[in-house]
Amino acid sequence: MLELTDVSAGYGETAVLADVSLWVPPRSVVALLGANGAGKTTLLRVASGLLKPSAGRMSLDGTDVTGKAPHVLANRGVCHVPEGRGIFPTLTVRDNLIIQAGDGNADDAVERAVSAFPILGEKLSQLAGSLSGGQQQMLSLSRAYVTDPSYVLLDEVSMGLAPVVVDEIFESLATLAAQGRALLLVEQYVTRALDLADYVYLLARGRIEFAGEPGELDAERLMARYMGGTHA
Structure with a gap:
């Protein structure tokens, strides 16, 4: 399990995440949803070692990896696919x-x-x-x-793509999940993310406001209240 417990993080004097706890079980798909600026990318950067948390703990398969460098986490099975086509x-x-x-x-x-x-x-x-x-x-x-990672962190991999390409991208994500990879998915297409996910977290203003199963959320209400994006 990839586990973040009471994690706070930010950039310089700017706090972005506050006391965030999140779990990604093995062989599961976890959707991380929220409006722009909620802190989703920052959370993925912490989870891949690109950003050290200012407080809290991160563990990977039971081992404390808080503050470990990206290459250490990569060698332990964490793969980060960043926003912006790295x-x-x-x-x-x-x-x-x-x-x-x-x-x-x-x-x-x-x-x-x-x-x-x-x-x-x-x-x-x-x-x-x-x-x-x-x-x-x-x-x-x-x-x-x-x-061949165990945990794949995906940051808006469908952003700016034509619908037919988005279909291909989501097919590839489903394939990764079927192969046993655990996915932590930040995604603008709310309905697609919820269809793929086993669990979902809602991040708002740097804090977790919901954690549960997709069936517990109403996608339309979620879009209206928090997202301001696309639900198709």
Whole structure:
């Protein structure tokens, strides 16, 4: 289990999260919902080690990993797919996949990525920055396939994509879940997130205001009160 207990965090003098507790059980999908500025990205940055909490505790499979560096958490099975398509635009698709694989087998990494996203197989020699937005997102999401993680943190992976590409992205997320990965999903498409999730947390102004199962939430009321985004 990935567990955050009474975590507070922010940037300099700016507090963003206050006493946040959240659990991601193995092989589950947890949706983290909230309006822009609620602190969702900050929470994912804490969970992947990119930001050290100012208070609280984080544990991974029973081990205290509070304040551990990102590479330590990555080696323990945490994969962070950030908002904004975290790729190397001046490198080829193949080189991006090899970098994502780290110390893993390069050919195996390419094979896994292409199996998940066949279009990338046609673009291996192409510069990543010249791909379409949807293809760049697929390349970014490939790290969740090539590194064989236990926990995948996903920050708005459907943002700015055409509906047909969003469908592909959500199919890939369902595949990751079916393969036994635990997903912590920050997502603007509320209904889609709730359909995929086993559990849901609602974050508002840096605090958890709801934790439970998706069936306990009304998506329309959630959108009207907290989200200000898209529920399709």
